[in-house]
Amino acid sequence: MFIPSLDLADTNQASLYSSLSFFGSVILQNGNVAQIKSLINQTGSTLYWTYASSIEEAIQLWDIGVLKVIFTLDTYRSIQSELADIGQDRIAVFAPSVANLESIDVSTYIIQDASDLAAISAFAKKTKSCLLGHGGEKSTVVQLENVTVESIAEYQSHQLDVIVPASRLSVNVDDKSGKLNIADAFLATAKTDRPDGLYTTMVVDEFNKALGLVYSSKESVAESIRLGQGVYQSRGRGLWHKGLTSGATQTLKHIDYDCDGDALRFVVEQHGAGFCHLNTRTCFGHDSGITALEKTLKERKNNAPAGSYTARLFNDPKLLRAKILEEAEELCDATDKEEIAWEAADLIYFALAKCVGAGVSLADIEKNLNKKARKVTRRPGNAKPKYQEPIVKQENDTGRIEMIKYNLNEISSQQRSRLLLRPIIDSTEIISRVTPIMQKVRQGGDKAILDFTRQFDRVELESHTIKAPFDPAMMELDPATKKAIDQAYDNIYKFHDAQLDKETLVVETMPGVTCSRFTRPIERVGLYVPGGTAVLPSTALMLGIPAKVAGCREIVMATPPRPDGSVVPEVLYVAHKVGASHVVKAGGAQAVAAMAYGTETIPKVDKIFGPGNQYVTAAKMVAQNDTASLVAIDMPAGPSEVLVIADMSSNPVYVAADLLSQAEHGADSQVVLLAVDLTPEHLKAIENQVHEQAIALPRCDIIRKSIPHSFTVSMKTLEEAMKFSNDYAPEHLILHIEDAAHVLPQVDNAGSVFVGPYSPESFGDYASGTNHTLPTYGYSRMYSGVNTNGFVKHITSQECTSEGMDLLGDTVMRLAEIEGLGAHRNAVAVRLADLRK
Known part of the structure; x- marks a missing residue:
């Protein structure tokens, strides 16, 4: 795709600020922190990239809302250790060529010299295959001296994005100066298989909720960018300015296309009754959820029925304040999942009433969320003194999330037995x-x-x-x-x-x-x-x-x-x-x-x-x-659990991810790692990954409770590990060991086994084919997981001929005599009497 580049020192490019803010990636050049912050506030976009010459400047830029900071290769190498806690998606590197970039692990590579297309293309293909830690792919970007629509398309075929200076761009379709129309540059890498050349376009609101499906042409996209409004291509009536006659216009916020480049997305602010000709907000019926609540509150603010509760809230700030405090306290006190959801919904209602009353929209809230998400500097986050309870710091509490460690050779048989036990559940x-x-x-x-x-x-x-x-x-x-x-x-x-x-x-x-x-x-x-x-x-x-x-x-x-x-x-x-x-x-x-x-x-x-x-x-x-x-x-049940066996062939990232995938289920989840002849460095790498991955997960608070009572046991041999695992009888057993499949014959007790580095428990939970309803609490010693046989019953039958009666009858009569069951003996005797006349 094309990536526009704005020179903030060139006042002639100021007219393109709004138009280029519609796109996902825009490089800013020759601007200071104050200018860039002003541009972010002006356009509302937090998707800009810009250059920094030091870690201090980069932090300032990230904190004001810049998505990605670009470093020269030399600068990046000099501060690489200081960037360890910054996500890959926030960093790009500018380099003269692709030489010596193999060891540089960032999200974007900007190459100055594009003459060696074969080498750059090979590099781009290789880096795209390495997905970012939180999803998404890496990109390689080139600078060209003479950019055309054809060259943008050609370089895209080599998986390369192209920088286009704003000085070479125009919003005018009939521009005579030789500049590229922005729509042409944008659509240079878009795809369509329609005979009429139109592009399938999904129209969504600021919260990515679908409003409807339409079609776009180069002309309609160009007009949308020029006007900053929703303009589409009607297959029957030509260019369609949305809302021109109905008043239900759209303000364009963002435009992009999907990962395959064959569908456009227009993000708009919808005005009037709605997008649909049926006067509903979407073509898929009435709105729902939080956006529907906002609409209702706005209507109530302007025209609330006399005596309605919502009108009372708008007219009584003290009541609204009291309700927000009340619902916040009830949410904090809630413990059950459904109760928490219920109280959160109440709090959102009253909080949104406060916002609507002050003229603050959900879109305004989302803008602030986006800005805050871009920040890398974090405040301590402590509550004000009047809301705080005294915190008793536990001994050795460093805030680090880590498991208890044991060594099999250093614990007694009694300690080993205790490790095999689950917490006692008094039902x-x-x-x-x-x-x-x-x-x-x-x-x-x-x-x-x-x-x-x-x-x-x-x-x-x-x-x-x-x-x-x-x-x-x-x-x-x-x-x-x-x-x-x-x-x-x-x-x-x-x-x-x-x-x-x-x-x-x-x-x-x-x-x-x-x-x-x-x-x-x-x-x-x-x-x-x-x-x-x-x-x-x-x-x-x-x-x-x-x-x-x-x-x-x-x-x-x-x-x-x-x-x-x-x-x-x-x-x-x-x-x-x-x-x-x-x-x-x-x-x-x-x-x-x-x-x-x-x-x-x-x-x-x-x-x-x-x-x-x-x-x-x-x-x-x-x-x-x-x-x-x-x-x-089906079976008794207890807290969810996993036991992972790892040797030196294991990948610490994968091992930690598997431990955490079970730890997030609940505070009582059971997580066990058996470390087979691991070096201290390898075990430390797993421990570091547990902490680093955990603090980035949305259920970190649960993990902070489950991991500290989970444990690692170090041992010398795989035989010791398999003996411990069979005694523990885990719900999930994950084998991060060399030649893992050959160990399956040694597994006696487990709900389900996950073999090798590419068999995460998540596969079994969702879609590999095995069942995820499994025995916990050590019940895998005698129960199977849910399977087809659990839904059937087996019926036996027997049929004896006269020959069979003659051969087996005496045996049955004797056994019946021993047990003193005369009727049983008689049932055989009367038949034998007839056979043996």
Whole structure:
């Protein structure tokens, strides 16, 4: 693509500031920090690149909102150690040529001399294959003396971006000075396979929410850039200035295209009634979520119904302040996932009312978030004294996230035994809370479910059961999500279908005696999918697919409703694919009880599968032990856990990532590393990666609680490691060892095994094909993970001929005599008497 370059010392280029701010990458030259800060405030863009000659200047630039700082190669090398904590995507290097760049690990390479195209192209291809740590690819950029639309396209074919000085650019379509039109430069590397040459264009708002799908031409793109408005190409009416007649105009904010270059994206601020001719904000119906709330609040501010609560908030600043403080405190005190989501929604409502009342929009808030995200200098972040509680600093607390370390040769057998134990879970109190809920659902049926949903989920439902066929509108997904689910479905189905016993087992145990075994599906199964505010289609896949493969006649899926009373569309889509007959909008113990006992609208099931919190687990145990329910469950459950075995062949980055992927589940997650003959340096590298990766993760607060009670055990041999692993019996076992596949015969106890450096636990959690519902807490000694056989029952049969009766009858009669069961003996004796007359 083309990358415009602005010379801030050239006042003639000032007229292009607004037009070039629409693009994702713009290089700024010859400007000081104050000028650049002024430009960021003027245009609102935080996507600029600019040069710095020192680390101090670079920090200033990052802090004011510059996306990427460019260093000369020599400068970069002199301060490389000081840039260790700066993300790769924030750094570019300017070099005379590609020589000596192999050891430079940044996001962008700007090459001054583009004469050796073959060498630069080879370098670009190699660097693009090395993705950035947080996603995205590296880029190589060249400077050309004479830039044309053709040269931009040609260099793109070699995976090279081209710098175009703003002095060579124009917004005028009929420019006679020989300058490039900005739209032509932008579209030089865009693709279209349409016969009419139009470009598919997705129009989104400032929050990347789709407004509609349109088409663009070179003329419409050029006009959009020139006017700073949404202008498109109508296939029937020609150039289309959006809102010219309706007043629903669009202010252009940003323009780019996707990773393949075959679809444009216009980011706009939508004015008027909305984008659609039906007077809705989007062509996909009414707006929802936080943007819909903002619209409602703005309408209420201008025309609130007399006596409405929102009007009262706008007119009573003291009340609004009190409500914000109240909701903030309730959010801080909330502990349950659903409760936290509920309180956060309340706080957002009142906070947004404060913003709308002061004329502050969500777009204004997002601009400030973007600016703050660009900063690299961080304040201590301490609360004001009146909000702070005294903090008791723990001994040796350095703020570093690290595991406890042991050496197998230095601990006693008693200490080793203690390491194999899980935290004791006392379920007595939880069962005492769960049992009354179960009883009320058994007695009250649907009404009890609705009451508990109102109480625990704070959702008012008219009906909690959705029956198949499900409304397609409730399952609408974006193409990328649908494709991901479909691919995962295919892999999981293929693996679970192969597990099914499709042939009857027939064995003639002796002449005239034939025994057989055949499978039949469990008729009615219940699948519990945790959720509510979360999106967990993976669990729906892992439970629903084996039920479908087994041929279960009725599949009932239960999942908590979202705050608006709906079911997560990804989960409902999976329910549709696996053939579920009912989806129950309920969570917790009440959902388990509904499936175990049945209600007016929810069929009773024969077996319940699925993970959940401690209340769900306790409810499953209560149901299984209640003869009134006659229901089975898949397995007992405890906190999620992983055990990683690593030797000197392991990659510390991968090992740490696998440890953390399990540690983020919860504060009680169990994480164990068995270090096999690692050097102190190698082990230290893993420890450093654990800390560095953890502090960059969104669930770092949870990891700070789970990692400190997790542990590393160092040992000399792989045999010792396998013995420890089998004694521990982990849910997930990950082998970061040389020739890992050859160790599988030594694995006796594990829920699922992940073999080698490219088999992360995440694959098994989502899409490789194996099931992610696995035994925890050491139960892998005697339980399997969820599989197809869990959804079927095996029935045996036997058939004896007269010959078989004659040969086996005496044996059976004698055994019956020994046990004193005369009727059993008689059942054989009367037959033998007839045969032996």
